[in-house]
Amino acid sequence: xxxxxxxxxxxxxxxxxxxxxxxxxxxxxxxxxxxxxxxxxxxxxxxxxxxxxxxxxxxxxxxxxxxxxxxxxxxxxxxxxxxxxxxxxxxxxxxxxxxxxxxxxxxxxxxxxxxxxxxxxxxxxxxxxxxxxxxxxxxxxxxxxxxxxxxxxxxxxxxxxxx
Numbered sequence: 001x002x003x004x005x006x007x008x009x010x011x012x013x014x015x016x017x018x019x020x021x022x023x024x025x026x027x028x029x030x031x032x033x034x035x036x037x038x039x040x041x042x043x044x045x046x047x048x049x050x051x052x053x054x055x056x057x058x059x060x061x062x063x064x065x066x067x068x069x070x071x072x073x074x075x076x077x078x079x080x081x082x083x084x085x086x087x088x089x090x091x092x093x094x095x096x097x098x099x100x101x102x103x104x105x106x107x108x109x110x111x112x113x114x115x116x117x118x119x120x121x122x123x124x125x126x127x128x129x130x131x132x133x134x135x136x137x138x139x140x141x142x143x144x145x146x147x148x149x150x151x152x153x154x155x156x157x158x159x160x161x162x163x
Contacts, residue, residue: 027095029102030054036161038067038080040116048078053145053161055102061089063109065138065145067159075121079129080159082147084109084138092140102140102163111136111149114157 036050051070057063066081086092092107093100114136117129134157136149146160 027100029100033161040157106141
């Protein structure tokens with residue numbers, strides 16, 4: 001009898017349709033930039049050219065900006081990721097239906113950490129990624145991403161891209 005009552009309540013309950021295109025405050029956007037480079041003393045002399053940039057937003061108020069290089073002569077690629085906080089829990093990406101794009105506003109993120117990983121030509125990590133607490137900032141503005149941060153070791157890490 002109890003099961004029948006529960007079933008009757010469920011069948012009579014109003015059904016609220018889901019919206020056709022839900023908006024989620026999280027997601028990922030990746031692009032091939034027109035210009036892109038990364039540099040840091042631990043990576044050697046001069047900047048390295050990037051082949052991709054990825055923005056990843058897990059929560060409003062947080063953004064990760066990843067600069068990805070192509071393989072060098074030895075088949076090694078690099079990924080440099082800056083993680084920052086955006087003011088007032090804003091979102092730098094507009095995501096809908098699983099698709100994300102940077103929004104049109106300018107954003108300034110305060111960097112809290114950065115990481116670096118090296119990968120072989122198949123994309124397999126050559127070691128565990130290195131990560132450090134860091135201070136600095138990233139700006140997203142007018143189709144550009146620029147990050148500059150210093151680790152507690154005093155190393156300056158930079159990435160910039162024009163999409």
